[in-house]
Amino acid sequence: MADGIRVMALSAWFGQNRVLRNVFANMVPGAVTAIIGPSGCGKSTFIRCINRMHEVVPLARVDGRVLLNGEELYGPTVDPVVVRRRIGMVFQKPIPFPTMSIFDNVAAGLRLTGVRDRGRLHETVERALRQAALWDEVKDELAKSGASLSGGQQQRLCIARALAVEPEVLLMDEPCSALDPIATAKIEELIVELKRALTVVVVTHNMQQAARVSEWTGFFLLGELVEFGATRDLFTHPRDKRTEDYVTGRFG
Amino acid sequence: MTELARRRLYDRVMRGLAGAAAGVVILPLVLILIFLVYRGSAALNLDFFTHLPKPVGEPGGGMANAIVGTLILLAIASAVGLPLGIFGGLFLAESRGSRLPWLVRFLADVLNGVPSIVIGIFAYTLLVLPMRRFSALAGGIALGVIMIPIVLRTTEELVRLVPASLREAALALGVPEWKVILRIVLPTARAGIVTGAMVAIARVAGETAPLLFTAFGNRFWHQGIDQPIAALPIQIFAYAISPFEDWHRQAWAGALVLIAMVFCVSLVARTATRGLGRPTR
Numbered sequence: 001m002a003d004g005i006r007v008m009a010l011s012a013w014f015g016q017n018r019v020l021r022n023v024f025a026n027m028v029p030g031a032v033t034a035i036i037g038p039s040g041c042g043k044s045t046f047i048r049c050i051n052r053m054h055e056v057v058p059l060a061r062v063d064g065r066v067l068l069n070g071e072e073l074y075g076p077t078v079d080p081v082v083v084r085r086r087i088g089m090v091f092q093k094p095i096p097f098p099t100m101s102i103f104d105n106v107a108a109g110l111r112l113t114g115v116r117d118r119g120r121l122h123e124t125v126e127r128a129l130r131q132a133a134l135w136d137e138v139k140d141e142l143a144k145s146g147a148s149l150s151g152g153q154q155q156r157l158c159i160a161r162a163l164a165v166e167p168e169v170l171l172m173d174e175p176c177s178a179l180d181p182i183a184t185a186k187i188e189e190l191i192v193e194l195k196r197a198l199t200v201v202v203v204t205h206n207m208q209q210a211a212r213v214s215e216w217t218g219f220f221l222l223g224e225l226v227e228f229g230a231t232r233d234l235f236t237h238p239r240d241k242r243t244e245d246y247v248t249g250r251f252g
Numbered sequence: 253m254t255e256l257a258r259r260r261l262y263d264r265v266m267r268g269l270a271g272a273a274a275g276v277v278i279l280p281l282v283l284i285l286i287f288l289v290y291r292g293s294a295a296l297n298l299d300f301f302t303h304l305p306k307p308v309g310e311p312g313g314g315m316a317n318a319i320v321g322t323l324i325l326l327a328i329a330s331a332v333g334l335p336l337g338i339f340g341g342l343f344l345a346e347s348r349g350s351r352l353p354w355l356v357r358f359l360a361d362v363l364n365g366v367p368s369i370v371i372g373i374f375a376y377t378l379l380v381l382p383m384r385r386f387s388a389l390a391g392g393i394a395l396g397v398i399m400i401p402i403v404l405r406t407t408e409e410l411v412r413l414v415p416a417s418l419r420e421a422a423l424a425l426g427v428p429e430w431k432v433i434l435r436i437v438l439p440t441a442r443a444g445i446v447t448g449a450m451v452a453i454a455r456v457a458g459e460t461a462p463l464l465f466t467a468f469g470n471r472f473w474h475q476g477i478d479q480p481i482a483a484l485p486i487q488i489f490a491y492a493i494s495p496f497e498d499w500h501r502q503a504w505a506g507a508l509v510l511i512a513m514v515f516c517v518s519l520v521a522r523t524a525t526r527g528l529g530r531p532t533r
Contacts, residue, residue: 083426084425085425095418097440099439099440108425112422161425165425
């Protein structure tokens with residue numbers, strides 16, 4: 001049953017502070033879902049709840065249900081480590097592991113979960129780097145430090161690292177906000193490419209980016225999912241006044 | 253005076269003051285080194301590194317046994333102090349609770365302030381008395397206990413410096429938390445932790461007081477870690493307070509060798525950690 005991610009009655013807190021309120025959403029495979037909204041509206045928290053990264057922060061709490069292809073991710077017997085293997089994540093700032101080479105960075109996910117087979121590691125690293133459109137640029141210098149790459153390359157390295165463990169879903173938390181326009185264009189191309197194989201969710205500050213890459217868009221405001229729908233409809237005929245104000249730039 | 257000229261003057265004065273402060277800091281070290289080389293090199297020869305001490309009155313002889321003894325004591329101390337310090341520091345940096353880490357941190361700071369002779373008494377009571385003899389083991393453990401708080405606090409500080417984003421990036425790959433700590437966080441902090449460990453080793457290498465009634469000293473080659481063992485600081489102490497001119501010269505040479513050993517340890521630490529952050533393959 002491949003119906004992607006289904007979020008039901010999701011709420012999240014930092015201590016006493018409620019940052020998500022009763023969110024319902026459905027993110028389908030084979031498409032890109034963009035999450036937009038002003039800073040502090042709960043976008044990042046929302047996707048961090050999907051791969052159970054929210055609870056890593058002290059005093060953070062989650063309530064509600066998240067299903068991946070019909071399976072509960074917050075069930076009492078579910079190990080968050082397993083959830084994170086199935087749902088990969090790319091962060092705002094590119095964060096290659098500083099003590100590792102390019103090869104080791106991409107292989108890290110497999111190695112640290114017990115894969116020793118060199119043939120399989122090499123195969124996976126090449127596949128992941130190709131998938132992240134980085135292979136041609138780094139294939140001759142895999143032993144170099146990941147930190148020696150440019151910002152855009154580092155971000156693609158992080159995408160390759162996430163893809164190497166073959167996740168079913170890829171969450172991206174403002175993956176282009178630290179990059180220049182050319183690197184951004186490359187990542188956007190990549191996002192469109194990736195949706196063929198996985199469910200992709202992208203948080204972005206950039207509404208043009210959401211319009212360019214996504215089929216579905218959700219608009220968050222003050223922890224509430226104000227509107228969720230086909231990207232074209234949401235940008236051209238928003239149903240909610242607040243969405244309209246935001247996408248037309250009349251906000252605040 | 254124009255505004256710019258005033259700032260230039262101010263800049264020059266401040267530079268001068270900072271430079272002078274730096275000079276004053278290294279001046280004692282330089283003076284000690286010069287004095288040690290001046291007084292110590294007279295008795296320094298190959299025999300010093302290869303021979304046992306000679307009986308009173310006979311010229312020559314060396315401190316080879318004390319040099320080896322100090323190395324053995326440092327090895328035992330490291331075996332005790334490094335694992336406890338490093339894993340304790342990891343615990344402090346990683347634990348979410350507030351009570352137990354607070355207590356451990358507080359006690360470590362207290363331990364750091366305990367005079368080394370008191371730690372010597374502690375080892376004496378706990379090891380020397382039950383074993384009914386002075387031993388390398390007791391001396392090494394006493395030194396190891398002195399190392400624990402130093403290594404513990406440096407490890408904690410450096411593990412805390414590893415950015416949370418790095419930890420999250422590893423967690424998000426579906427890596428269990430303990431592996432993230434051991435394989436990502438610890439290697440990232442490694443350079444600093446190694447430096448901290450070397451500082452601790454250098455610090456205890458020159459400790460004399462806790463060895464006086466644990467390792468005790470020995471005029472022969474070491475005879476097992478359950479036996480009294482020679483150590484450079486003890487030997488230097490014994491020779492320096494002796495009435496013999498020849499022994500005084502040897503004490504100076506011993507001090508020079510001890511400083512050189514500490515210097516080498518620091519140098520090795522620096523070069524060993526310089527390549528870190530570069531690829532591991």
